[in-house]
Amino acid sequence: MDSIQSLIKNLADQHGRKRESLLPIMQAIVEQENYLSEYSMVELAREVDIPAADVYGTATFYSFIETKPAGKYIIRICKTIACAMKGKNQVLFAIQDMLKIKLGETTPDKRFSLLESNCLGWCHKAPAMLINNEVYTELTPEKVREILADYMKKNGQN
Amino acid sequence: MANSHQLKRVDFIFRNENDWEKVLSSTIKRKPSELINELMSSELKGRGGAGFPTGLKWKFTSEEESDEKYIICNADEGEPGTFKDREILSKVPYKVLTAMAVCGYVTGAKKGFIYLRGEYKFLEPELIKEIAEFEYYCNEIDFDFKIEIFMGSGAYICGEETALMESMEGRRGEPRNKPPFPTQKGYLGKPTVINNVETLVHTYTIFKYGAKKFYDLGVQYSRGTKLFSVSGDTPKPGIYELELGMSLQDFVYEFGDGDTKAVQVGGASGFLVPRKKFKDAAIGFKGKLTGISLPTGGSMMLFNSSRSMFNVLDNYLEFFREESCGQCTPCRVGCQQLLLGIKAVKRGEKPASYLDKLMRLTETMQLTAKCGLGQSVANSFSSIVENFHEEMIY
Numbered sequence: 001m002d003s004i005q006s007l008i009k010n011l012a013d014q015h016g017r018k019r020e021s022l023l024p025i026m027q028a029i030v031e032q033e034n035y036l037s038e039y040s041m042v043e044l045a046r047e048v049d050i051p052a053a054d055v056y057g058t059a060t061f062y063s064f065i066e067t068k069p070a071g072k073y074i075i076r077i078c079k080t081i082a083c084a085m086k087g088k089n090q091v092l093f094a095i096q097d098m099l100k101i102k103l104g105e106t107t108p109d110k111r112f113s114l115l116e117s118n119c120l121g122w123c124h125k126a127p128a129m130l131i132n133n134e135v136y137t138e139l140t141p142e143k144v145r146e147i148l149a150d151y152m153k154k155n156g157q158n
Numbered sequence: 159m160a161n162s163h164q165l166k167r168v169d170f171i172f173r174n175e176n177d178w179e180k181v182l183s184s185t186i187k188r189k190p191s192e193l194i195n196e197l198m199s200s201e202l203k204g205r206g207g208a209g210f211p212t213g214l215k216w217k218f219t220s221e222e223e224s225d226e227k228y229i230i231c232n233a234d235e236g237e238p239g240t241f242k243d244r245e246i247l248s249k250v251p252y253k254v255l256t257a258m259a260v261c262g263y264v265t266g267a268k269k270g271f272i273y274l275r276g277e278y279k280f281l282e283p284e285l286i287k288e289i290a291e292f293e294y295y296c297n298e299i300d301f302d303f304k305i306e307i308f309m310g311s312g313a314y315i316c317g318e319e320t321a322l323m324e325s326m327e328g329r330r331g332e333p334r335n336k337p338p339f340p341t342q343k344g345y346l347g348k349p350t351v352i353n354n355v356e357t358l359v360h361t362y363t364i365f366k367y368g369a370k371k372f373y374d375l376g377v378q379y380s381r382g383t384k385l386f387s388v389s390g391d392t393p394k395p396g397i398y399e400l401e402l403g404m405s406l407q408d409f410v411y412e413f414g415d416g417d418t419k420a421v422q423v424g425g426a427s428g429f430l431v432p433r434k435k436f437k438d439a440a441i442g443f444k445g446k447l448t449g450i451s452l453p454t455g456g457s458m459m460l461f462n463s464s465r466s467m468f469n470v471l472d473n474y475l476e477f478f479r480e481e482s483c484g485q486c487t488p489c490r491v492g493c494q495q496l497l498l499g500i501k502a503v504k505r506g507e508k509p510a511s512y513l514d515k516l517m518r519l520t521e522t523m524q525l526t527a528k529c530g531l532g533q534s535v536a537n538s539f540s541s542i543v544e545n546f547h548e549e550m551i552y
Contacts, residue, residue, distance in 0.1 A: 023309075061313060082389045085465065121235055123395070124389045
């Protein structure tokens with residue numbers, strides 16, 4: 001049994017082998033592996049005993065279930081109206097400059113992925129972004145550079 | 159009414175009260191029918207935006223015969239410009255848990271879920287602790303009610319109650335046909351009460367202080383208070399609890415930056431009100447005899463004269479195009495075509511009259527889309543295009 005297979009088996013033991021457990025299990029796989037590969041989907045389908053097409057259908061519906069390889073830190077910058085009005089683009093340019101990647105890309109060292117997201121619910125403190133589950137608000141290009149520098153330092157220590 | 163009403167700050171929701179144990183134990187000593195009547199007489203309506211009478215929802219579920227029933231707290235707050243539920247869950251979570259348990263008592267449900275949007279995952283650890291403490295107390299007083307958190311994964315449509323249930327059942331978050339309503343067949347096909355976070359907290363207030371205290375606030379058809387999420391071009395963005403029924407004019411006096419051009423009430427699925435209509439518009443549920451009543455889940459976004467309404471509409475349509483679940487054609491194709499359409503008009507590839515065609519498309523979507531998402535695109539589209547027609551073209 002490879003490591004993904006045993007991860008999925010453990011998660012299925014923990015959450016139960018039923019359809020209602022599908023999303024919690026997929027979320028846990030993404031947490032571990034940074035994304036849900038097709039291989040994981042097929043293994044998950046086998047473990048929960050449902051068609052792989054159903055797993056694929058569910059997985060691809062949700063924007064937080066990554067189905068393409070992603071970095072350890074997924075940056076999601078909010079692009080909805082309040083953030084767009086309050087300078088989200090300048091923040092985005094600063095991130096792109098610093099990480100040398102464009103939207104939808106992952107750094108070659110597989111540390112950072114950069115995505116846009118719809119309303120994150122921080123409109124009164126716009127612009128906002130998530131790095132994994134961590135929230136950052138009232139961003140400016142300077143502020144976001146400092147935040148990323150901290151992550152890069154963390155990166156070096158790992 | 160709209161002209162005379164003053165803006166009144168209220169403090170019920172975030173008032174810190176350390177007596178939830180007492181509220182719970184005393185409330186579950188009262189008869190379920192008595193509690194339902196109390197809710198009905200308060201005239202509390204759902205605070206997620208749709209405004210269904212909460213007492214009726216509880217009543218319908220309590221009348222269903224079933225071995226299992228469920229209570230769901232809808233914390234999939236995704237409407238652009240809304241951020242109140244997050245604040246409730248981080249500041250007064252015990253009120254939400256207590257209200258869920260009381261709802262379980264009234265309807266005969268033993269199990270509750272909080273469907274928390276993925277974007278708010280950082281709230282989860284603290285909530286788990288709160289739930290553990292809460293269940294410990296329930297155990298002590300021999301009251302059987304369990305609460306679990308179910309995490310969403312970044313889909314706006316899952317705030318729609320039946321899509322939310324599909325999602326909990328491990329499927330794509332595609333809304334179901336109604337009827338049957340969740341009160342009859344909800345999660346796993348069992349009778350389910352699904353309430354917005356804020357609605358639940360209002361029931362806590364009502365059971366603690368009595369329906370009259372709630373009913374005396376607000377105006378006819380729109381009783382009580384509401385949390386407003388204020389953002390955009392305002393010197394004081396944030397969350398405010400205000401009485402329902404206020405005029406938009408008063409609101410703008412309080413929250414505007416002196417240059418307010420328009421206010422979007424109710425988020426991307428709501429209505430844009432231009433300055434000339436501020437004094438005629440009141441914030442509350444439909445049913446008033448005169449003036450415009452605007453319902454809202456609490457999103458109030460202000461735009462000043464520096465903003466292009468074309469850009470605002472463009473942003474909303476892109477939001478809807480991405481968040482449409484794709485299940486029904488009017489919404490899936492409609493959202494795409496509206497976005498292409500306004501861009502084509504702006505670039506001069508289509509005549510101005512093409513906007514009228516697009517307006518008819520939104521009417522069709524309103525009539526034929528399966529759920530609120532596709533139906534409500536018409537709200538922002540028509541109110542922006544009608545009031546700022548020239549900005550769509552030049």
